[in-house]
Amino acid sequence: MTISSDFNITPASDRTLLIQFGEENSPNVQKAVFRFSHYLIDHPLEGIANFHPGYASILVSVDIDNTSVKSIQKDLQQAWYDLGNIELPESKLIEILVLYGGECGPDLIHVAEHNGISESDVIELHSCGEYYVSFIGFTPGFPYISGLNPKLETPRLNTPRKRVPAASVAIGGSQTGIYPLESPGGWNLIGQTPIQIFDINHPENALINMRDSIKFIPIDEEEFERLKQS
Amino acid sequence: MSIHVLKEGLQTTVQDFGRPGYAHLGISTSGAADTFSYQIGNKLVGNDSHDAALEITLSGGEYEFTSDACIVLTGSEFNASVDDEQVSIWTWINIKKGQSLKIRSSCDGARCYLCVRGGIDVPLLLNSRSTHLMTGLGGFKGIALRKGNVLDTYQSGNNNSRVELINVNKIQMHLDRKTIRVIKGMEGDWFNVDVWDLFLNKNFTVSQSFSRMGIRLEGNHIQSSQGNEILTQGVPLGAIQVPGNGNPIISFVEHQTTGGYPRIANVISADLCRVGQLKPGDTFQFELVNFEAAEQLYNEQMKFIHNLSAS
Numbered sequence: 001m002t003i004s005s006d007f008n009i010t011p012a013s014d015r016t017l018l019i020q021f022g023e024e025n026s027p028n029v030q031k032a033v034f035r036f037s038h039y040l041i042d043h044p045l046e047g048i049a050n051f052h053p054g055y056a057s058i059l060v061s062v063d064i065d066n067t068s069v070k071s072i073q074k075d076l077q078q079a080w081y082d083l084g085n086i087e088l089p090e091s092k093l094i095e096i097l098v099l100y101g102g103e104c105g106p107d108l109i110h111v112a113e114h115n116g117i118s119e120s121d122v123i124e125l126h127s128c129g130e131y132y133v134s135f136i137g138f139t140p141g142f143p144y145i146s147g148l149n150p151k152l153e154t155p156r157l158n159t160p161r162k163r164v165p166a167a168s169v170a171i172g173g174s175q176t177g178i179y180p181l182e183s184p185g186g187w188n189l190i191g192q193t194p195i196q197i198f199d200i201n202h203p204e205n206a207l208i209n210m211r212d213s214i215k216f217i218p219i220d221e222e223e224f225e226r227l228k229q230s
Numbered sequence: 231m232s233i234h235v236l237k238e239g240l241q242t243t244v245q246d247f248g249r250p251g252y253a254h255l256g257i258s259t260s261g262a263a264d265t266f267s268y269q270i271g272n273k274l275v276g277n278d279s280h281d282a283a284l285e286i287t288l289s290g291g292e293y294e295f296t297s298d299a300c301i302v303l304t305g306s307e308f309n310a311s312v313d314d315e316q317v318s319i320w321t322w323i324n325i326k327k328g329q330s331l332k333i334r335s336s337c338d339g340a341r342c343y344l345c346v347r348g349g350i351d352v353p354l355l356l357n358s359r360s361t362h363l364m365t366g367l368g369g370f371k372g373i374a375l376r377k378g379n380v381l382d383t384y385q386s387g388n389n390n391s392r393v394e395l396i397n398v399n400k401i402q403m404h405l406d407r408k409t410i411r412v413i414k415g416m417e418g419d420w421f422n423v424d425v426w427d428l429f430l431n432k433n434f435t436v437s438q439s440f441s442r443m444g445i446r447l448e449g450n451h452i453q454s455s456q457g458n459e460i461l462t463q464g465v466p467l468g469a470i471q472v473p474g475n476g477n478p479i480i481s482f483v484e485h486q487t488t489g490g491y492p493r494i495a496n497v498i499s500a501d502l503c504r505v506g507q508l509k510p511g512d513t514f515q516f517e518l519v520n521f522e523a524a525e526q527l528y529n530e531q532m533k534f535i536h537n538l539s540a541s
Contacts (some may be wrong), residue, residue: 012416013466013496014524025461037254050253052464052487059464059488061253064499064528137462137488140256140365144462144488156459156490158474162439173459173490180256181365184443186473186490200367201355203255210254 005032007080011069017060019076025055025146030134033058034211037135039083047072053135053210055144091132091211096178096193098127098169098216099224104192111154111171111188122190123218125149126176131214136206141180141198143208148176160186167193169216178208194227231297233346235379236330239291244350244369244381246282249358253464253487260362260484263442264341264506266404267305269535271345274302274322276390281349282359284375286342288509290333291375293344299325300347300392306339306507320395339407339507348384364443364484393538404531407504411517413524415470415493420456428452429494433513437477440510443484449513451476454492465489468497468505480505498524500531
């Protein structure tokens with residue numbers, strides 16, 4: 001085994017197990033999350049209802065109507081030994097066009113003020129970063145995108161919004177992401193993309209997948225409207 | 231057979247056991263909010279355990295049946311009648327062709343299930359017939375039923391006998407929503423002894439912010455001593471998350487698959503049906519149990535459903 005990461009597995013509720021690969025999301029830990037997630041996709045284990053990759057962790061929900069949490073804990077431990085050097089599929093580069101600020105990004109001002117920089121600094125720093133997708137979570141198709149410049153880190157809202165428009169680009173803590181569908185949400189909204197990134201009827205054909213590289217490209221209102229209508 | 235929606239309820243959706251297998255794509259399982267009542271409903275009319283039913287929330291609406299049908303209402307008691315004759319829950323209702331079932335408001339908890347022999351006929355989407363309301367996925371066009379909608383039902387393909395329920399009191403015990411039992415959450419240690427004391431010994435009230443995705447609670451300010459954010463991680467069904475404003479949220483069947491708020495506790499699986507019956511204004515207390523007790527309580531609940539035998 002060439003992966004240098006931990007593998008701690010503990011119950012998170014009476015129907016879930018949390019696998020933690022490390023305390024922090026280091027590159028090795030992130031790789032372990034990718035590898036184990038792909039292993040679970042390619043080798044579905046009987047008795048697992050769902051798995052939820054996160055930062056440095058995977059939450060596994062157990063089909064407790066048919067098996068026990070303890071039994072799946074053993075199976076997952078065994079799967080970790082069996083993992084070996086599985087090949088990961090190719091990752092893609094996805095370009096996301098963004099109209100920053102205004103009605104599309106009502107929290108751009110807040111992100112700027114919180115970090116003591118101007119709104120155009122926020123746009124500049126956000127769009128020059130190199131990002132990759134750590135995992136899909138929160139709501140259907142929502143990519144958690146890593147690589148945010150620490151100068152843009154802004155805590156989540158204390159009271160989440162009940163409605164965030166679809167295609168909003170947002171910052172939550174040290175993370176950035178895109179809301180694929182209208183949903184509630186607690187992140188700071190800084191812009192919007194005119195592209196539909198996710199079709200709920202075909203979740204496996206999503207534009208953005210775990211491990212993809214992402215680039216944000218600023219566009220103006222005119223281009224935004226044109227692309228939105230096309 | 232078809233069911234015509236003559237009058238819509240507050241939120242009536244097609245539900246089954248849910249849609250597992252897609253959490254890594256951000257899709258939570260959805261499915262019946264109170265699977266205990268849903269499962270018993272299917273059992274009573276002789277359905278297979280995964281046949282789809284209608285989940286009715288707070289007020290029911292009016293439904294006309296185009297053929298004779300055997301149906302049952304389970305869960306919370308609603309003020310319901312067929313042609314102005316009052317009908318009971320947990321027992322068969324024989325509806326004649328052209329008759330309509332009126333379901334007014336709940337006299338008890340949040341939800342009841344209308345199970346029809348054969349189950350509701352909507353397309354399978356990602357292996358489930360359940361509606362994920364928050365995203366408009368599955369069920370009947372991804373929506374709550376509206377006046378004028380027509381639902382088809384399946385001809386039952388099995389030879390299951392119907393089941394007659396003898397002891398309704400035993401059922402009520404499983405649905406008693408004055409107490410919700412929990413086990414300690416992943417960030418349970420982020421909350422000090424005083425906060426835990428508040429959490430377990432004072433009443434919480436269910437706020438108006440109440441949905442299949444989550445239920446916000448009010449009444450006690452629950453504050454973490456180690457911050458309001460965790461490194462984003464998978465959220466278990468029934469996790470009690472505590473955002474910075476101190477009002478806990480129970481994550482429910484349409485919950486976010488991952489989240490960043492610390493989790494003080496997690497509702498045990500046997501009491502998720504009680505959460506499905508919580509309605510705005512309800513007051514209740516949490517009670518702490520350990521993992522082994524939680525497992526045992528769920529196994530007992532499954533056994534209880536399993537042992538409801540054919541009459």
